[in-house]
Amino acid sequence: MPELPEVEVTRRLLAPNLVGRRIESVRCGPPSYFFLTPPRRLATALTGREIRALERRGKYLLMALDDERSVLLHLGMTGQLFMAGAVSPRLMTLANHAEAGAPGPDRHTHLELEFADGPPGLRFRDVRKFGKVRLLAPGQGDARLDKLGPDALSADGELLFEASRQRSVPVKTLLLDQGVLAGVGNIYADEALFMSHIRPTRGARRVTRKEYLLLAENVQRVLRRSIETGGSSISDFIAPDGKDGQFQNERQVYAREGEACGVCRTSIVRIVIGQRSSHYCPSCQR
């Protein structure tokens, strides 16, 4: 689900619901791949704390607490952060399952926070458990964050060009490298390359400076547009208020294999690059 736009939409809708509120109780699911900090330790640390801020770094969220500790969150592929009771038109049972007195708690909801001032609480659900939660001590960094390149919302073509010179990978792979540019994922990489008329298979070194300048502009453009429309709700993403994003309706190539290119009517092609599906127009992108 979540690339930069979905994470940013999540942050913007969540922040007003969280900042300034005090955590009264915490419920964690069983220890799993999902918990980088053991759930019991996490629950103890969070209980009684007030949330001071919610920030985004690339596809990560950082929740700052009033004791100078913070919580690092990542949504993985299927993570959903939402306020309890949110009604999702597509995934109705999902958001309400735990609250609606359904038979037993939702086995995919791994973290639940209740607040001292009453409902709604916060829910973190993640079917595939590729998401992550980690408690950070005061001043403690995180190797994952340290490795991130500049944020993709301020993508810089000169930097992309520089980073591309010693790389032998396809340009698509370069765009997905979070150490080069933080926040671009599979959908927006394909879309930005289409907008820039660059074929995703082309070697990163074969892309010119001028093309990287255009590509950086289009990365910014497509990310901003997606944020405006609430992100892409293709399979799992719902916003914290339960609403669907709308950007999937504006996709030009992603998951449009066999459909006509909106510019030239050529059939969109799907191939695999670096174990990820990639989509492009063989006529518009060279």
Place this chain on the structure above:
DNA sequence: ACCGCACCCTGAGCGC
């Protein structure tokens, strides 16, 4: 330093 690949996990959709 870089690259390709296996792997982490669960569910949906498809062909038979």
Place this chain on the structure above:
DNA sequence: TGCGCTCAGGGTGCGG
């Protein structure tokens, strides 16, 4: 209806 297969927007860790 059921089975087996493929696919899915994420990232890490390994060996070459």
